Amino acid sequence: MLEGSYATYTGVDPNADARTQIAAVLDGHHDASVQEGDARANGLADGCADVVISEAMLTMQSAADKARIAQEVFRTLTPGGRWGMHELSLKPDDVDESVIDQVSKALSRTIKVGARPLTTKAWTELVTEAGFEVEWTSHNPMKLIDPSRIIADEGLAGALRFFNNVRRNPEARKRILAMRKVFHTNQDHLEAVALVARKPVGGTTPPADQT
């Protein structure tokens, strides 16, 4: 939230380990905190945020919870505020439903959490049905847990730490290799999508209640 000349940040995550990691990243940053909460009902005030960011979180939600979270983001944003999201996406937009089922099952099996990526068309519909206007989308090849991506994200030292940890933990190694196999097998259909959606000024009520 932008208050006067400075910005504040509130992270929300239901998982205690995730909150510990977020708190470490926020350490030393003025007016930045993380609290226990759920994106489906985040406990934040109506219209309290200028920007909401969600990253790699919606894909692992059911269809009903994806819609509920979109409505909750809408409620939390001030009119004119923006929602930036980064998720897994399936391509092309008219991909057969059987492919979506097969990729979702393979992903869920390996990450051990139910996951269902959407096509860009379906991500767009999800946010527009909650009342947003999509301003911008961008796609990138699926590079999750690709060594080059890990080095780019974590730096060389962080990447070496990651590779070492994986090497020493046979279970983690097995899981990561299985994930890579799913990503590789389905590379023609999987990509990363980034999307920015805006809550219209004057549009404080979503057009339809999907709960």
Ligand SMILES: C[S@@+](CC[C@H](N)C(=O)[O-])C[C@H]1O[C@@H](n2cnc3c(N)ncnc32)[C@H](O)[C@@H]1O
């Ligand atoms: C795959 S992780 C991605 C985390 C982070 N964006 C990153 O790249 O390191 C998904 C995160 O979403 C959180 N999460 C899952 N369900 C959630 C919910 N209903 N509300 C808020 N956070 C949730 C998980 O606890 C986890 O921290």
